[in-house]
Amino acid sequence: MRRALFLRIVNAVASDSYFQQCTDALGRPGFTPLQKCTVVVRMLANGGAADQYDEYLRIVESTSLECLRRFSRAIIQLFGAKYLRRPTSTDCQRLLAMHEVKHDFPGMLGSLDWMHWPWKNCPTAWQGAYTRGDQGEPTIILEAVASQDLWIWHAFFGTPGSNNDINVLNNSTLFNDRLQGMGVSVTYQVNNAYYTSGYYLIDDIYPNWPVFVKSPTHPTDPKGKRFKVMQEAARKDIERAFGVLQARWAIVKGPSRLWSK
Structure with missing residues (x-):
């Protein structure tokens, strides 16, 4: 996937509040939209397991699966009318x-x-x-x-x-x-x-x-x-x-x- 296309997708799904970077109760920054979209695209492209990218992206299995679910829903809502028809x-x-x-x-x-x-x-x-x-x-x-x-x-x-x-x-x-x-x-x-x-x-x-x-x-x-x-x-x-x-x-x-x- 070209970088321009990937960044376009990241910027589009960032409209979903789940993909926006937040801070936890201790004030530490959470995952960025780039991290969340990267783990999803790698899972879809390579067929990897949800816990495969824990060491590389520091995202646990449950978070990876939730990213995948919300990413798929966001893509359908954002691009379905133009491309999935x-x-x-x-x-x-x-x-x-x-x-x-x-x-x-x-x-x-x-x-x-x-x-x-x-x-x-x-x-x-x-x-x-x-x-x-x-x-x-x-x-x-x-x-x-x-x-x-x-x-x-x-x-x-x-x-x-x-x-x-x-x-x-x-x-x-x-x-x-x-x-x-x-x-x-x-x-x-x-x-x-x-x-x-x-x-x-x-x-x-x-x-x-x-x-x-x-x-x-x-x-x-x-x-x-x-x-x-x-x-x-x-x-x-x-x-x-x-x-x-x-x-x-x-x-x-x-x-x-x-x-x-």
């Missing part, structure tokens, strides 16, 4: 227009895919559920939808790494709003026909749903071959987004391995 109708129309110009895919909301995220501190009892044979170590799956401008507007994280695309999709929250009749409606026109539901570019393993567009497996005609090339080129959006996440993780943790499928 689904696309609005305006956002969807912008995505449709952008992808039509960039990829010649009218009605495209984004590319859907997932990647494995290594879980170094996975408990031994859980490793069987979180390890897949081709990965060799416990992983957690991140499912995401990314647009051409690297906006990851859907992220579903936490599925055990032993699952495949279908299992992840069945547990995902991507289509919950639409199934409950609360999904955002979009409109676009293709070949003089009007549609009210956008679609996602996916690979072959996903089911044949109306909201998914795959490329032909073995096209023989020129039209099918061209569509396959364009579809796979447009799907590079999600691969590029995963590449950005991998690069940022490598900067923080040093050389490591992250896998897409």
